[in-house]
Amino acid sequence: MELGIGIGWRPEIADEVEALAGIDWVEAVAENLCADHLPDSLVRLRERGVRVVPHGVALGLGGADRPDPVRLVSLAARAELLGAPLVTEHIAFVRAGGPLTASPRLEAGHLLPVPRTWDALDVLCENVRIAQDSLPVPLALENIAALITWPDEELTEGQFLAELVERTGVRLLIDVANLHTNHVNLGQDPAKALDELPVEAIAYVHVAGGVERNGVWHDTHAHPVTAPVLQVLAELRSRVDPPGVLLERDDAFPPAAELAGELEAIRATLRRAAPPADPRPSPRDAAHDGDRGGDDAENGGGDGDRAPAAAVPAGTRDRTAVAQTALLSALVAGTPAPEGFDHRRLRVQSRALAAKRADVVAKVAPELPEILGDGYRAAFLAYAGSRPMSGGYRRDALDFAEHVLIAGGPADPVARRRLTYWWQDRSGSRPPRRTTRLVRAARAALVRK
Numbered sequence: 001m002e003l004g005i006g007i008g009w010r011p012e013i014a015d016e017v018e019a020l021a022g023i024d025w026v027e028a029v030a031e032n033l034c035a036d037h038l039p040d041s042l043v044r045l046r047e048r049g050v051r052v053v054p055h056g057v058a059l060g061l062g063g064a065d066r067p068d069p070v071r072l073v074s075l076a077a078r079a080e081l082l083g084a085p086l087v088t089e090h091i092a093f094v095r096a097g098g099p100l101t102a103s104p105r106l107e108a109g110h111l112l113p114v115p116r117t118w119d120a121l122d123v124l125c126e127n128v129r130i131a132q133d134s135l136p137v138p139l140a141l142e143n144i145a146a147l148i149t150w151p152d153e154e155l156t157e158g159q160f161l162a163e164l165v166e167r168t169g170v171r172l173l174i175d176v177a178n179l180h181t182n183h184v185n186l187g188q189d190p191a192k193a194l195d196e197l198p199v200e201a202i203a204y205v206h207v208a209g210g211v212e213r214n215g216v217w218h219d220t221h222a223h224p225v226t227a228p229v230l231q232v233l234a235e236l237r238s239r240v241d242p243p244g245v246l247l248e249r250d251d252a253f254p255p256a257a258e259l260a261g262e263l264e265a266i267r268a269t270l271r272r273a274a275p276p277a278d279p280r281p282s283p284r285d286a287a288h289d290g291d292r293g294g295d296d297a298e299n300g301g302g303d304g305d306r307a308p309a310a311a312v313p314a315g316t317r318d319r320t321a322v323a324q325t326a327l328l329s330a331l332v333a334g335t336p337a338p339e340g341f342d343h344r345r346l347r348v349q350s351r352a353l354a355a356k357r358a359d360v361v362a363k364v365a366p367e368l369p370e371i372l373g374d375g376y377r378a379a380f381l382a383y384a385g386s387r388p389m390s391g392g393y394r395r396d397a398l399d400f401a402e403h404v405l406i407a408g409g410p411a412d413p414v415a416r417r418r419l420t421y422w423w424q425d426r427s428g429s430r431p432p433r434r435t436t437r438l439v440r441a442a443r444a445a446l447v448r449k
Helices: 010-021 040-047 069-080 118-134 157-168 177-186 191-196 227-236 256-273 285-290 316-332 343-365 369-382 393-404 412-426 434-448
Strands: 004-009 025-031 050-055 088-092 093-098 103-112 139-142 173-174 202-207 211-213 216-218 244-247
Touching: 004 010, 004 040, 004 050, 004 256, 010 040, 010 256, 025 040, 025 244, 040 050, 040 434, 050 069, 069 088, 069 093, 093 316, 103 316, 103 343, 118 139, 118 157, 118 316, 139 177, 139 202, 157 191, 173 177, 173 244, 177 191, 177 202, 177 216, 177 227, 191 227, 202 227, 227 256, 244 256, 316 343, 343 393, 369 393, 393 412
Parallel strands: 004 025, 004 244, 025 050, 050 088, 088 139, 139 173, 173 202, 202 244
Antiparallel strands: 093 103, 211 216
């Protein structure tokens, strides 16, 4: 299945994306689309023959729990609405706690790495099979960027991905920016990872920008693509001709001319890195001619060479749940760091998660920074330090506003009145009474223990 050169579609740059020359396809964040109605821009793109791929961020297939059936139904509906050739998600966990650990549910609001262990692989493979059986088109999974690594890992990233593909027949979405991020932050060699992973399983490639601060590379998707990231793309192209390559940009959107320039840099990198013509079929061509086939999207499901399913060994999900909950609790609830983790790295990751929460809440509820002014960010970071997210970002915005009001803020009476009205309008009730405040305080204390 050839995709070509694409760009991430975002509402903020919808007009620019439509006007860009040479765009073969776009990718849209699945959770940002309605299940029964497409934005006009995507409708126009589809009418022009531009393919649209839904890119999920909330399934948490690397988590200890089995995938949420409601989320799977929602993702499947978006794939069908778009007439998508495939669906993509991430090799990550995004929440922890709950019934498996008899503890409060915690949301990361971010993609967190799974340990490269046989236990985690067993859980991931079963979750992937469940997702594959629920989706109408093939599934491809993306490697993520990380600031932290798990202790006592048993596999390299390339080995982990190769085993995942072997067991499930899932396709891969390789993010070369994430490989570069892990090279800077964790010392992992992107060339070695590319050597070890099954390049014939690649569905497409992500390219994105980032920035280095204090020796840590932040995969921001808000900065231009750098030369080192393009070099990793060149390394990949020297091994395989990827079916598709996509430019991601999620924030601080530049003018259309700059987006066009980055796309041309990607095209030029692919041209320069292409190996000399070889009369033998490429690994991808061979795969397309064989059983795995590039037409799985048209056959529905696309399980490829999936190995027979094996049940997850008893206790594996429980062990995974305990480990992931301990890590996420340390990152978002201030509990002690689990043994074996780099405490400095955990602090960096924790601050990054809180900063992202502040940024996203400011986007989904722009009235909050407007009402609170310059004090918004400091107030939110103080709130986030001990109050983990237990729902989505809109729920987080309401909980933050409630927290400010309960604490007697804002000091300015006009701002307080505006915040009260904002909270009432969205929560549908009056500010909480004393009993409700005590219950919520007790619940928060249990999370922090």
